[in-house]
Amino acid sequence: MPRARSLPETLRPAANYEWAFGAYYRAHVLQKNRADVEPAAYVLKILRDKLGDEGYFDPDIAILRARAEHLYGRTLIRLGAREGRDILVDLYQKSTRLPVDGRLDRFLSDLCGDLSNIGLHHEAITTTESLIGRAPDNDVRARRRGNLAAWYLQRAVAHRAGRRDAAAWSDLDAADREIEPAIQTWDEDDKRRPTRTTRLQLREALAVRASVTVERSAVPGYGGEEQTRAMLDAADELRRLLAESLTPPRDETYLQVVYRIGRLGIYHIRTAAHRDGTFAQLKRGRAYLEHAWRSTGNACVRPWLALDLLEALEVCAAADDPAAVRDFALEAIDRLTPQCGSDYEAVTALAESL
Amino acid sequence: MAAEQSFACEPALWTFNDVPRNRFDRSMVEAWKRPALVVADVVADLAGKPPDIAFPAALKRLSRKPFRELLQTRLSPGHSEKAEGTFTKRRVTPLRLAYGLDAFDPREDSLRARVLLLHAAEYSFVPFAEGALAAIKWSPSIARWDIRTGFHTVARWAFDHDPGLAVLAAASLTIDGSSLPWRPFTQFYELVLRPHRLDDDRRRADADGLSLHTIGTLLDANRAGSRQGEVVRNLMTHAESLGVLPPRPRFERDEHARRQSELTRILLDFEIGRALGDSADDILDVIEAERAGAEG
Numbered sequence: 221m222p223r224a225r226s227l228p229e230t231l232r233p234a235a236n237y238e239w240a241f242g243a244y245y246r247a248h249v250l251q252k253n254r255a256d257v258e259p260a261a262y263v264l265k266i267l268r269d270k271l272g273d274e275g276y277f278d279p280d281i282a283i284l285r286a287r288a289e290h291l292y293g294r295t296l297i298r299l300g301a302r303e304g305r306d307i308l309v310d311l312y313q314k315s316t317r318l319p320v321d322g323r324l325d326r327f328l329s330d331l332c333g334d335l336s337n338i339g340l341h342h343e344a345i346t347t348t349e350s351l352i353g354r355a356p357d358n359d360v361r362a363r364r365r366g367n368l369a370a371w372y373l374q375r376a377v378a379h380r381a382g383r384r385d386a387a388a389w390s391d392l393d394a395a396d397r398e399i400e401p402a403i404q405t406w407d408e409d410d411k412r413r414p415t416r417t418t419r420l421q422l423r424e425a426l427a428v429r430a431s432v433t434v435e436r437s438a439v440p441g442y443g444g445e446e447q448t449r450a451m452l453d454a455a456d457e458l459r460r461l462l463a464e465s466l467t468p469p470r471d472e473t474y475l476q477v478v479y480r481i482g483r484l485g486i487y488h489i490r491t492a493a494h495r496d497g498t499f500a501q502l503k504r505g506r507a508y509l510e511h512a513w514r515s516t517g518n519a520c521v522r523p524w525l526a527l528d529l530l531e532a533l534e535v536c537a538a539a540d541d542p543a544a545v546r547d548f549a550l551e552a553i554d555r556l557t558p559q560c561g562s563d564y565e566a567v568t569a570l571a572e573s574l
Numbered sequence: 575m576a577a578e579q580s581f582a583c584e585p586a587l588w589t590f591n592d593v594p595r596n597r598f599d600r601s602m603v604e605a606w607k608r609p610a611l612v613v614a615d616v617v618a619d620l621a622g623k624p625p626d627i628a629f630p631a632a633l634k635r636l637s638r639k640p641f642r643e644l645l646q647t648r649l650s651p652g653h654s655e656k657a658e659g660t661f662t663k664r665r666v667t668p669l670r671l672a673y674g675l676d677a678f679d680p681r682e683d684s685l686r687a688r689v690l691l692l693h694a695a696e697y698s699f700v701p702f703a704e705g706a707l708a709a710i711k712w713s714p715s716i717a718r719w720d721i722r723t724g725f726h727t728v729a730r731w732a733f734d735h736d737p738g739l740a741v742l743a744a745a746s747l748t749i750d751g752s753s754l755p756w757r758p759f760t761q762f763y764e765l766v767l768r769p770h771r772l773d774d775d776r777r778r779a780d781a782d783g784l785s786l787h788t789i790g791t792l793l794d795a796n797r798a799g800s801r802q803g804e805v806v807r808n809l810m811t812h813a814e815s816l817g818v819l820p821p822r823p824r825f826e827r828d829e830h831a832r833r834q835s836e837l838t839r840i841l842l843d844f845e846i847g848r849a850l851g852d853s854a855d856d857i858l859d860v861i862e863a864e865r866a867g868a869e870g
Contacts, residue, residue, distance in 0.1 A: 229591055230583035231606055235701030238735075239581040242705020243712075245730050249723045250715065259713040266579050266712055415799045463846040469811075471804065481842060504841060511838040514831055 237280060243267050244288055254474075254517025257295045264292040283323045286315055290327075294334055298518045302558045305338050312343055325351050329364060332371065337520040339560040341375035359421075362405035366425045369399035373432050377524040380439050382565035388439045395432045399425055420471040423461050427480055430454040430461070434483045435524065437490045438531075451487065458484045475519060482512030486528040489535055506532045520559050523566035526552035530573055549573045581708045587700045587761045589693075593668040606665070606693075612644055613694035617738045625796055628738065629745045636687035669693060673747075674754050688746035695743035696758045698736045702727055703762040710766065717770040718819055724766040725788075725809040728759065732792055733802040744792040753793070755785035767818070780818050787812045 232238070244267060250260035271285045289311050296304025312335060318324050329351055335344040348368045355361035372395035379388035406422035433454035436442050458480050465472040465480070485508025492501040509529040516525070530549060537544045549570050556567050585591050590606055616635050620628040635644065670676060670689045678685065706727040710720055732740035747754045764781035771777035788809060795805050813819040840858075843850055850858070 229585035230588055230700075231590065231603055231610070231697055232701045233583065233603075235704070236581070238701030239705035239708065241730070241735070242702040242707070242727055243581070243709035244705075245702070245727045246706050246709035246713075246723045249719055249726045250713070252722075253719065259715055259719075262713050263709050267709070413799075416804060417799060417801050459846045462842065463848055466843075466846070466848060469804070469807065471807075484842075484845075504845075507834075507838045507841060511835055511842075514835060 251295050257298050261295045268292055282318055283327050286327055290331055297559050300558050308334055308338055325354055336371045336374045339564045344371040358405055362402045365398045366402040369395040369428050378565045381569040385440050392432055392436055399429045416471055427461055430457040431483050434487055455487045478512040478515040481508050482525050485509035489532045502536050506536045527566055579712055584704050584707055587758055589672045589757050592672050610694040610697035613690050621738050625741050629742055632742055633684045633687040636690045678749050691742050691746045695739045698739055699731050699758055702731045707765055720766050724763055725806045729802045729805045741796045744789045747789050753789045755782050759785035759788050
């Protein structure tokens with residue numbers, strides 16, 4: 221159809237807000253690449269320049285600006301740039317000045333995952349506690365309580381690495397206290413109206429509980445019949461969850477799956493060490509942990525995975541292949557330092573193994 | 575800012591560019607924009623109602639006379655008459671053709687209301703697609719990431735930005751369980767596919783197929799209470815089955831790591847009791863026999 225050149229070709233000649241969201245979605249997809257996030261960083265750099273610093277004071281684009289900044293910081297960390305962590309720290313401080321509403325809460329809830337990743341455990345925990353208080357309904361509250369349990373668990377790992385055993389136990393107990401009501405909510409939801417979403421949320425909450433149990437076995441003071449039985453139950457739970465989540469249609473993210481595989485791996489390592497397990501069980505545990513570590517690609521990684529794989533290598537390979545232990549420690553330090561900082565407990569613990 | 579890093583409108587995405595129009599119609603944008611906003615208002619009024627209630631209610635409120643009344647009550651009188659006169663008398667029929675609704679029984683008396691819902695949804699959706707397309711141009715990639723960008727943008731729009739309008743638009747393209755593709759989705763997917771599908775006919779057919787599947791997926795997701803991520807996964811799986819996407823590449827770069835991952839997954843499958851399948855079992859039997867022979 222021939223057209224007069226002067227006629228408009230769009231009904232939305234200045235849809236800046238929607239255009240920026242479309243570009244953000246492009247960046248969001250590009251940063252899912254586990255092998256290369258440079259293109260994502262490039263798009264995000266253009267986008268944040270466009271949105272400009274003044275975006276923080278325009279309520280319409282403040283959250284989008286914050287989300288773009290969040291993704292940019294995380295992407296830089298994944299590229300090994302320490303600047304990424306500084307961006308996230310700065311973003312957290314700026315976000316406390318934004319007006320509180322549902323959009324901010326959803327953003328903060330996402331940000332807390334990376335605050336925990338970069339070692340700002342206290343900030344992740346206190347922010348999530350506030351978010352639970354502002355949750356609009358039971359499901360959101362349950363999701364945030366599940367998150368809070370996970371942040372306590374991550375802080376317990378930091379305490380374990382820093383040899384603060386009592387603090388580690390305390391955080392693991394707090395994680396258990398938070399995860400139980402979340403499990404109850406999702407279980408009731410799933411019985412009332414089972415959907416893939418309720419199943420997914422229930423599986424994730426159960427995985428956090430199993431992970432807390434497995435983490436206990438790393439802290440001095442672990443032992444006794446009750447804890448041993450709980451560990452066996454946690455392993456069974458992980459097997460069941462993996463069987464369900466690996467069967468299509470797959471709803472879990474790859475990180476959720478590989479962390480469950482890693483937890484099952486360290487279960488094998490510690491069970492073999494504590495209970496005269498077989499050499500095959502050690503090899504199995506090491507294989508699972510190595511698979512989990514490799515599968516995380518370039519993602520921000522939970523430090524427990526590095527610590528537990530190091531433990532597995534020390535048990536399995538220290539005698540006949542000490543270079544494997546050292547090479548892995550160096551690789552893990554290289555990866556965790558931009559993410560958590562060089563003085564983070566897990567990084568220090570890895571360095572001590574050299 | 576360099577031109578290649580700018581946002582730009584994509585005329586191909588806008589259906590009104592395919593509709594015959596008077597070259598002297600200077601008030602065109604206003605005449606097309608106002609009905610879209612009024613329909614969005616109607617949909618906002620129905621927010622929170624399940625679609626099997628909201629859809630008939632929207633159709634009823636957008637039938638001929640009530641829609642004129644809505645325009646008159648919600649807009650300044652002078653504008654509403656002009657907008658209504660320009661739009662509903664001269665634009666609905668060409669739009670109905672452009673959206674392909676003539677595939678439905680012309681005696682179906684909801685067609686006009688369906689056109690209005692689709693027009694409002696287009697007004698809402700297209701700028702998000704334009705933003706995604708601009709960013710694809712900033713940093714082009716392989717088919718997998720580009721097409722996933724398309725699906726992600728559609729799903730985010732449908733779940734986060736205009737969920738009510740998105741599901742009513744999908745319902746508008748469906749009668750008696752039979753759906754049609756939606757032109758804005760088709761055009762969007764075609765532009766996304768352009769660098770990866772050089773054959774025009776095949777590209778158009780693929781875009782049409784993906785558009786149709788998207789409509790069905792959005793409706794199903796709404797009925798099942800599914801999340802945005804499930805919709806994207808469903809669309810990716812469908813694109814793979816159509817051959818639009820190559821199988822997902824392994825991210826492990828070296829062969830040793832790839833093989834180690836695959837063997838570990840087999841080991842895990844044994845532990846968690848997942849069946850490997852007969853063909854995999856046969857290969858494992860051969861491997862076992864080979865290893866026994868080598869050791870013996």
